């Protein structure tokens with residue numbers, strides 16, 4: 066494993082002070098599974114390069130993994146990429162050999178350690194799980210220019226495409242401490258593995274190392290998940306705390322449905338919609354409430370705030386949305402009495418689901434237009450025939466209102482995933498037919514400011530039996 070770090074900041078040989086390793090000789094360090102060597106292939110006033118070479122002993126690695134049981138597993142301990150690929154061993158070596166620099170400290174050049182200087186790091190063999198795009202998604206938001214060359218496979222296996230190893234060069238004007246920290250965290254993330262058991266202290270390490278860049282990183286979730294070896298409980302705990310350190314409170318986070326939200330903000334439709342649904346639920350005295358297609362949990366959050374809603378259950382087909390809801394509602398840290406009131410379910414509204422029985426009210430806020438039209442019938446049976454709460458509240462866009470949205474092409478939907486959008490008449494016809502079929506009555510209620518010509522932006526149907 067070879068990592069080189071180059072600067073052109075003059076005098077470039079100050080890199081030796083920053084790393085705490087002299088440019089004029091080779092130094093070696095014992096590691097638990099091998100040795101690290103530091104040397105300088107070039108060292109002039111104009112340009113200086115430090116190299117960290119890791120010499121891992123495959124036999125040491127096997128000894129460290131002695132607990133493995135099967136022969137196959139043992140074989141992979143002998144024959145693997147660890148000695149030459151960048152991995153968590155690289156991070157461990159950075160920490161062991163360049164510990165002060167990693168922490169942003171330098172005894173001899175403290176100011177320089179805090180100064181952004183032109184830096185370039187090259188990893189000779191970086192395993193990239195997720196491809197070049199993911200590699201760029203990790204480093205580019207942090208201000209790096211990324212150069213990546215994929216290593217070929219043995220010519221005999223060319224048909225399989227390239228290998229997962231890249232030669233990667235990162236360039237930025239930044240502090241050495243930041244560069245080392247980014248490598249320390251992101252190299253094992255790209256490799257998607259760690260050579261050691263990952264527990265609670267790994268969460269602390271990530272939060273400490275990521276404090277000033279991870280909360281705002283667009284791929285913070287994937288970084289956290291992989292850094293913690295995809296352990297769900299640790300990942301959730303870390304994400305909750307990461308998000309809590311953001312400057313903006315969690316409530317103001319941008320939603321997934323940004324395009325639609327941006328379009329609709331003028332009328333702050335979201336809030337009007339939620340307020341209309343909540344008012345209806347209070348009106349009918351519902352205590353046990355289902356939120357079908359709960360998404361990231363906007364309605365759930367409001368329901369949780371009001372204790373008259375004794376039982377609150379959100380269901381969604383998207384595990385990603387449920388994960389976001391889990392985070393945003395901070396389910397992990399809710400007091401037990403609160404936690405007992407809420408549950409998130411993974412499921413689809415087009416399949417009969419026994420878990421949906423026994424509720425006073427069900428809401429599906431901006432959900433039906435996400436269903437294929439030929440599935441609406443299945444949806445209606447699931448909700449009105451099987452779940453069959455006394456009250457069902459549905460909201461959906463009023464397609465006629467779309468002409469009032471600047472920037473929405475004629476005939477276009479408000480959101481790419483919408484399968485249809487109904488006029489007032491179309492929704493009315495469907496709502497009345499559905500109510501009649503399942504023994505409900507329905508009231509159609511406008512939501513948002515009503516435009517004389519095209520009606521309200523959102524339409525709501527309140528079904529009762």
Ligand code: SAH
Nearest residue numbers: 358359360381382383386413414430431435
């Ligand atoms: N009600 C939320 C989310 C609306 S977006 C809000 O107002 O913010 C529509 C949601 O419906 C998405 O989260 C999507 O995952 C979910 N959805 C789409 N098809 C579904 C299905 N068949 N079953 C359950 N949920 C579904």
